[in-house]
Amino acid sequence: MPITDREFARQMDREDKLADYRDRFFVPRTDDGEETLYFCGNSLGLQPKSTGEYLEAELQKWAEKGVDGHFADSDPWYSYHELLSQPLSEVVGAKPLEVVAMNSLTTNLHLLMVSFYRPTSERFKIIIEGGAFPSDRYAVQSQARVHGFSPQEAIVEVTPRPGEDQLRTEDIVAAIEEEGDQLALVLFGGVNYYTGQLFDMETITAAGHKVGAKVGFDLAHAAGNVALNLHDWGPDFAAWCSYKYLNAGPGAVAGLFVHERHGTDGDIPRFAGWWGTDPETRFEMGPTFKPQPGAAGWQLSNAPVLSMAALRASLEIFSEATMDALCEKSRKLSGYLLELMNQLPERQFEIITPEEPDARGCQISILVPDGAEQLHERLQKIGVVCDYRRPDVIRLAPVPLYNTFDDVWQFWQVFAE
Ligand SMILES: Cc1ncc(COP(=O)(O)O)c(C=O)c1O
The missing domain is CATH 3.90.1150.10 (Aspartate Aminotransferase, domain 1)
Known part of the structure; x- marks a missing residue:
């Protein structure tokens, strides 16, 4: 036929x-x-019919228990984000300890750059894909400025060859090698928002690490869309939003990956908040920040439970469908x-x-x-x-x-x- x-x-x-x-x-x-013929899941994914039930359960808990919902017998809010780590890790090919749901995408990119963009006068450049999403550009430009570099000198954009629409992996690797000792960070999309091109994240990670740079990915258009294997590919970090392919609703809580090899290093500079500390001792209200292991140690604030409930509804479907x-x-x-x-x-x-x-x-x-x-x-x-x-x-x-x-x-x- x-x-x-x-x-x-x-x-x-x-x-x-x-x-x-x-x-x-x-x-x-x-x-x-x-x-409708709905083809806009790359912008806002559709609402699972179960989302309302997940939200309703938390609204009900709030109505019935008030503040005690934080330590309720079922799904206490205090550790609600932990319910998301396993299904999120399946979506991005990571260990549960390497991922956490928090904040929004651009916020997370900034927090991760605070830790992994540590420029010196010799090594300060950032490579991004030409035609990166504007928010990513603004983020790297502002990071460069914060450290006293002009975006013009610090940011290198890799663009397709004349007459071509897509970037060749060999050209990305060549650009990384060319910057060599001057390169502090490679920050690439997993899938480019405009062309839909999926980048070879494993090769890019290896090339970046070979010249001594850190490597991170913006997975806004990749998470829930393509097979990811972050742990094995080994980038230092990644971040994504959950309102596109992850169907968690407008402005939904985002996600973040920090590779296990950094997860127990309490000395990595980071912006700290009380939710990044050990949950067992958090309420001792001590003066010293001691991060909990893994990606969760990058959390700042207590978790937006209602948004997480919506994400949970969708991730349950992902776990089932695989x-x-x-x-x-x-x-x-x-x-x-x-x-x-x-x-x-x-x-x-x-x-x-x-x-x-x-x-x-x-x-x-x-x-x-x-x-x-x-x-x-x-x-x-x-x-x-x-x-x-x-x-x-x-x-x-x-x-x-x-x-x-x-x-x-x-x-x-x-x-x-
Ligand atoms: C590739 C990419 N990066 C960053 C963003 C900005 O996301 P947010 O507004 O959640 O920070 C988007 C939003 O669509 C995006 O597609």
């Missing part, structure tokens, strides 16, 4: 072992009451979209996401040189939820937890028209 036949998509859905997960999410509807199975479906789903797009005869667009499955997650970025914004508006009007990023890209994320092959087929139909 030709892949352009809708029956092909429907057959793929019938064969999909993860198909039932869609029912566990609320799919937004159009004004006419029809389900990242392996999700990644397998994701490849098929996004591969199907690419194959369909390649069938279109008149190409007034260009796919700037790598076609090879190992070099991308589920996001496909479509560059429309003429009229991307207008096209996006028209798509929105007919119930396709995707996003537009200036100057000329439409991003589309078929998410394996809740998108179907038929969603992809329908999108392709309206796009072709």
